[in-house]
Amino acid sequence: xxxxxxxxxxxxxxxxxxxxxxxxxxxxxxxxxxxxxxxxxxxxxxxxxxxxxxxxxxxxxxxxxxxxxxxxxxxxxxxxxxxxxxxxxxxxxxxxxxxxxxx
Amino acid sequence: xxxxxxxxxxxxxxxxxxxxxxxxxxxxxxxxxxxxxxxxxxxxxxxxxxxxxxxxxxxxxxxxxxxxxxxxxxxxxxxxxxxxxxxxxxxxxxxxxxxxxxxxxxxxxxxxxxxxxxxxxxxxxxxxxxxxxxxxxxxxxxxxxxxxxxxxxxxxxxxxxxxxxx
Numbered sequence: 001x002x003x004x005x006x007x008x009x010x011x012x013x014x015x016x017x018x019x020x021x022x023x024x025x026x027x028x029x030x031x032x033x034x035x036x037x038x039x040x041x042x043x044x045x046x047x048x049x050x051x052x053x054x055x056x057x058x059x060x061x062x063x064x065x066x067x068x069x070x071x072x073x074x075x076x077x078x079x080x081x082x083x084x085x086x087x088x089x090x091x092x093x094x095x096x097x098x099x100x101x102x103x
Numbered sequence: 104x105x106x107x108x109x110x111x112x113x114x115x116x117x118x119x120x121x122x123x124x125x126x127x128x129x130x131x132x133x134x135x136x137x138x139x140x141x142x143x144x145x146x147x148x149x150x151x152x153x154x155x156x157x158x159x160x161x162x163x164x165x166x167x168x169x170x171x172x173x174x175x176x177x178x179x180x181x182x183x184x185x186x187x188x189x190x191x192x193x194x195x196x197x198x199x200x201x202x203x204x205x206x207x208x209x210x211x212x213x214x215x216x217x218x219x220x221x222x223x224x225x226x227x228x229x230x231x232x233x234x235x236x237x238x239x240x241x242x243x244x245x246x247x248x249x250x251x252x253x254x255x256x257x258x259x260x261x262x263x264x265x266x267x268x269x
Binding site for chain 2: 084
């Protein structure tokens with residue numbers, strides 16, 4: 001088993017943990033954090049493939065990871081803002097209780 | 104497959120698993136910072152210093168703090184004893200396990216992943232800055248615009264509505 005396989009397996013495991021969290025947790029904040037974990041797993045893949053790829057001087061994988069981190073930061077800010085807005089209407093952050101559309 | 108990689112991978116996985124398994128949300132975010140720091144160390148080990156330090160600045164520094172703020176603003180003081188998992192947790196974990204099985208099978212059986220480590224690939228900060236200012240200058244500007252729009256949008260969405268206007 002080579003080292004790249006190790007990195008890819010770690011990345012797949014982090015992605016699955018994030019997916020499991022996003023699908024099973026009740027708290028909306030934890031669901032957002034699960035989505036962040038999935039984005040991080042993708043970043044680890046970008047960096048690993050850049051490091052083991054044939055043309056490391058082009059820096060494409062690193063650039064992709066940097067832009068992906070920026071997008072993830074914007075997503076986290078807007079997502080947590082929406083959680084706050086929903087909490088103000090329905091007084092809960094638990095997804096099972098958010099079952100009406102006109103608050 | 105060095106010892107450092109195994110230790111860092113174990114720290115990262117432990118942090119992420121604890122994030123998704125703990126009851127108290129603040130403890131979840133603390134475990135999440137551990138996972139993010141482990142990921143940053145993995146980036147550093149792969150030779151991507153700038154991405155590793157950006158990971159620490161953005162995720163450990165900003166995203167985790169933001170999550171803690173939202174948790175403190177929304178959590179009720181009385182802790183409930185009901186389950187932390189939603190009613191369809193069985194289907195969710197089954198789907199995640201299936202996804203991991205497919206990904207792991209594809210990774211292990213792929214011929215690409217047996218590639219040896221190429222020598223000396225370092226992403227120093229200077230070439231990254233050059234690339235950001237020349238080849239990737241348009242994506243960089245669009246990213247700045249997106250971040251500004253997201254900042255304003257988050258403030259507008261989370262802002263207290265005035266009475267009578269909504």
